[in-house]
Amino acid sequence: xxxxxxxxxxxxxxxxxxxxxxxxxxxxxxxxxxxxxxxxxxxxxxxxxxxxxxxxxxxxxxxxxxxxxxxxxxxxxxxxxxxxxxxxxxxxxxxxxxxxxxxxxxxxxxxxxxxxxxxxxxxxxxxxxxxxxxxxxxxxxxxxxxxxxxxxxxxxxxxxxxxxxxxxxxxxxxxxxxxxxxxxxxxxxxxxxxxxxxxxxxxxxxxxxxxxxxxxxxxxxxxxxxxxxxxxxxxxxxxxxxxxxxxxxxx
Numbered sequence: 274x275x276x277x278x279x280x281x282x283x284x285x286x287x288x289x290x291x292x293x294x295x296x297x298x299x300x301x302x303x304x305x306x307x308x309x310x311x312x313x314x315x316x317x318x319x320x321x322x323x324x325x326x327x328x329x330x331x332x333x334x335x336x337x338x339x340x341x342x343x344x345x346x347x348x349x350x351x352x353x354x355x356x357x358x359x360x361x362x363x364x365x366x367x368x369x370x371x372x373x374x375x376x377x378x379x380x381x382x383x384x385x386x387x388x389x390x391x392x393x394x395x396x397x398x399x400x401x402x403x404x405x406x407x408x409x410x411x412x413x414x415x416x417x418x419x420x421x422x423x424x425x426x427x428x429x430x431x432x433x434x435x436x437x438x439x440x441x442x443x444x445x446x447x448x449x450x451x452x453x454x455x456x457x458x459x460x461x462x463x464x465x466x467x468x469x470x471x472x473x474x475x476x477x478x479x480x481x482x483x484x485x486x487x488x489x490x491x492x493x494x495x496x497x498x499x500x501x502x503x504x505x506x507x508x509x510x511x512x513x514x515x516x517x518x519x520x521x522x523x524x
Contacts, residue, residue, distance in 0.1 A: 275423045275501045275523075276430060277316035278494055279309035280464050281390065282518035283325055283383040283434040283486070290352040298513055305509035305520035306390050310432070312506075312522040314398045318430035321399045322422055323358065323391075324493050325383030325434035326486040329407030336410075336418060337381075339403030345385030356380070356388040359401030381405050383434045383486070391432075399430065410489045412477055419496025433494045435487020437461070437517025445515025447484040456483055457510075457517035460491070464521040465507025469495040485517070498523060 287303060289296040313321065327337060341359035348354070358380060380388060384403045391401065406418070423429055437457040440450035447453075456479060463471035472495040480488035509520035 274427065274429060275497045275503065276318055276428045277313050278431040278433055278498065278503070278523040279313050280433045280435075280487075280491070280494070280519060280521040281306045281309060281387070282436050282520070283386045284436060284516065284518070285347060285350055285382055285386060286514070287386055288347055288352070288354065288389050290354055291347055291350045302509055302511070302518055302520065307394055308508055309520050309522050310390060310394045310396065312524050313430045313432065314396070316430055316524055317428065318399045319428040320426040321396075321401045321430045321432060322425070323384055323387045323401060323403045323432045323434065324490045325381065325387060325403070325405055326408050326490055327381045327383065327405035329409035334407035334410065336407070337405040339380060339384060339405065341401050343380050343403060345380030345382070345388055347385065356385055356392055358384065358388045358403050359391065360397055387432055387434050406489045406493060408486055408489055409481070412473060412475070412492050415489050415492035416473060416496035419493040420499060422493070423497040423499070423501070429497070431494055431497055433487070433490045435490040436485065437487060437519055438483035438485045439516045440483050441512040441517060442515035449515075450483060452479065453483050453517070456480070456485070457512065457519075460485070460487075460517070461507060461510040461519050464491065464519055465505050467498065467503050467505030467523045469498055487519075494523070
């Protein structure tokens with residue numbers, strides 16, 4: 274059963290070494306992420322599953338599983354920094370399935386950012402597993418994945434990574450789109466109030482056009498939270514660099 278969730282953005286710029294001189298601009302976001310992970314720890318989960326977006330090869334791309342101990346790197350950004358998901362290096366537990374998985378898999382950047390956040394806060398409260406989901410995954414399948422994750426242990430927590438729109442300003446990665454601000458506002462409201470119905474019915478086409486990488490992970494969260502009676506709290510919402518970043522907790 275899902276007992277808590279934290280929603281965090283996943284730009285590599287959250288890592289100060291990647292952001293370099295611009296690092297202070299995201300200090301508030303980092304602090305909110307730290308607070309969100311504290312909510313997860315306080316829930317005393319028996320398992321933490323980190324869910325993050327990966328680039329799809331198609332609408333039915335299978336989720337990619339990553340075991341505790343899987344490694345990631347920010348060397349592609351010119352930073353000599355490696356991270357590891359969780360504390361151990363054992364294979365993925367059989368409940369999530371380990372077909373095609375090994376600790377040698379390289380974490381996608383969304384999960385590498387999550388691993389950095391967990392290392393930064395000294396996470397040791399529960400075993401950690403990773404799940405990378407395609408940004409084109411259908412909403413119905415997202416809900417099924419979420420429901421399945423919630424049954425993996427008696428007390429499950431989710432760390433849900435993903436950004437809102439990337440079209441908030443002229444200099445944003447997706448240029449300015451007038452639909453971006455209202456889309457982000459509704460997502461922030463839904464995440465801040467644990468509105469599962471609103472997340473489940475997010476317009477997948479619009480989310481794709483606005484380059485909102487968090488859409489599929491958020492819909493997995495909505496599926497996992499069915500019947501859990503969790504309340505939401507919005508900790509942070511802003512759009513530095515024209516990209517919507519949201520931090521929220523469900524508990």
